[in-house]
Amino acid sequence: MQEKPFIIKKTYKDLGRIKRPKNLSEETKKEILEKLFQKNPEIFSSDKEIQKQIRERLDWIEGPNYILPKIGELKDFAERIKEEFLNIVWCGMGGSALFPLVLSQIFGPKEGYPNFYVLDTNDPENIAQIEKLPLEKTLFIIVSKSGTTIETLSQFKYFWGKLENLKSNPGENFVALTDPGSPLENLAKELNFRKIFHHPPFIGGRYAALTEIGFLPACFLGLDINKALYYAKNMYEVCLPDIPWGYNLSASLAEFLMERYIQGQDKLTFISDPILRPFTLWLEQLVAESLGKEYTGIVPIVGESPGSPTVYGTDRTFIYLTLKGRERIYQRLIMELREEGFPVKTISLEDRYEIFAEVYRWMLAVALCGYFMSLNPFDEPDVVLTKQKTKEFLEKFKKERDFGIEFYLDEETNWGFF
Template sequence: MTAAAECGDLVTACLSLISQHTMKSDETSSEIGQRLWSRDVSLWVGEADEQAAIANRLGWLDAPVWFRSQINGLVSWGDEVRAAGFDRAVVLGMGGSSLAAEVLARIFGQGPGGLALTVLDNTHPDAVRAVLESGHLNSTLFLVASKSGTTLEANVFLATFFEALRQKIGADAGKHFVVITDAETPLARRAADEGFRHCFINPGDIGGRYSALTFFGMVPAALLGLDLSSLCDGAETALADAHLFEAGEDNSALNLGLFLGHWAGRGRDKLSVLLSPALTPLSVWIEQLIAESTGKRGVGIVPVADARVPLDAYGTDRLFVAVGLASDADLTQRCQAIKAAGHPVHYHSLTSTESLVGEFFRWEFATAVAGSLLGINPFDEPDVPVSKNTTTALLQGQLETDTTPWVTLIDEAGIRVDGRRAGSADTGALGLVTERFSDRSTTG
């Protein structure tokens, strides 16, 4: 079951949708893909300065080729790390800078001779304390991941663990730290000034959430002891497939993008991602890529953690994408049942988990295509600065906190809403939710 088999009239409908934004009326779906490969920034709406910024965010299109060129150096570096006595690695980062590492660690685990690797992307004191009190600081390598080099959480982590190691081993503390960042960032300068073990300079034309096939994903893979050449094979296969434009050929990345953009543009904007059990950790990476890339200008696709609910419980705002291992008959049957119930389903089969890395590229390509159809820029993040500023203020104690106690406002018909009573500082959105749930509970 392939994406091509599911397309039908979908391409024609997509062409109608995209023509409202960026496409010539006589353009074919193949030409959409070809324009993307030619880096035609007019595929996406935006003013001249916005499109200029997009032009500097398309380096991910070459990431599989770039990845191949880095393998020998990464393998040698990983051997040096192990020879230095490190047996554990902790990735310190947030969002796109750390999610690929988490996916690889959870799906593949520790390879032969590899380091045990965990990701710290939570500033809760208990999470930080667990690393500090692990008893393994002397043999732990900390990988600080931040494209901008200014990510607050990553720098707070760095300061915390650097000081802990400085107190234990003195001037050699820097040898326990590795940095992944762009050129000439504050983090890169600190790595040089304080004698960090290594500083990996990532390509500057690749945004954080599109960086899985760069140092942000592949340095952790090297530390895990994974077969980088085999991983790259999967990425190169996805790259080649995304160049298929002849009739009858299955360009699954392009077709996935057309599928997402078409249905989201028609109100089916809640995306359930169905995965074979062995691939489940991939969902967190897909969720961040889709939500942050498309959620802007009042539109977007909302990834939904999918539970096995009765088919008649799904609304008409739902669409489904499945990525399954070829051996997973249960997932195939579930997709058939969902389709029979009248919901759109896109299914893609992988021969093995080794093909997983190709999914990074396929979803990135598809997200770029979907963004074009939806009339948004999938490479910016207009709300991220607001979130970062709020986080900074919270961590510095600059925001007032409401001490009004939380109580249960509604607990009926299987619905529970906790919050503050009306009149507290937090009544806006919660008040609206409470009102709507109250209406539902009284009307049945």
């Protein structure tokens, strides 16, 4: 008889390790923020090994200050590229591709700049669409923090093979963005890539939107970089530890999310102006991958068609993301939700560029939620496990032409397992 898989049925909240922000003194709250800005990992774990891992993921707390010295180089490179190439293809997965995708969908390329495509899949149809482009006039940006991402390297190998048949120096059509000393950097040097940019080694992928991961595509698209930096820097400054908790935009957002979580309203539902809707894709990964672990999580819900209050369960919390002057799009629905007692937080942006500010607000708020939930918001254990298992399956298939995977459906829960 086939053994049933183990199913977790109790929640993390049963463990009683949740810290409630409203029960903490202003002095304690300030101290938490100060330690985070000092990159002190002790607030997240007492385990020395985990502290070491967290310490190596905290440079994002510097916000736009990290990228400021590098902006000139990014701009100059983008200006040279637009004179030579018609298309740019950004190849990456997850956090390496989501914010570039957001920028391309919210802004699109400025007139006179190359077409910009994000390839975050190995689906044959998507690959075929890119293959239709004039490849000699296409620049491929190969992005992998570790330099070992299977999907991204597969994309590279495929298009390298195509370009190798078209020109004698295919490396001119490739740029690498990766950690210093990674296998991808070594490969890029060996094959004479046009350029190698370094991913900041102490910033994880989903916290990297204000690094080259965000600002290199912003330059390729011809965005107003000074305006983007202005909004990001303003948000950084109003989130510093000296700002009282109630006026600190990140801290107050974290307290709102935690209070709702403690009340069992852990389905964080984003209702967004259509112009800003792509940004919720990035928010989804940030929240889910940072806080969805150890049998708990705040569950982000994006892309759902808004309905009347009667269709929502009592576990919902709403974020209304809108642009000033366009609030009326969902104004009636928001009013009805509030009248029915649903918690709704409205975030109204001056213009599209303010998403650069929201990136910092949400990264800090999510990190604080991780502290209050007594978990590490900077690791991704199931992602790592999935990569390991995928590699094992592929190796097994190469040897035996069989993945060796069985499917099981649990009749009680109707959950499927591989």
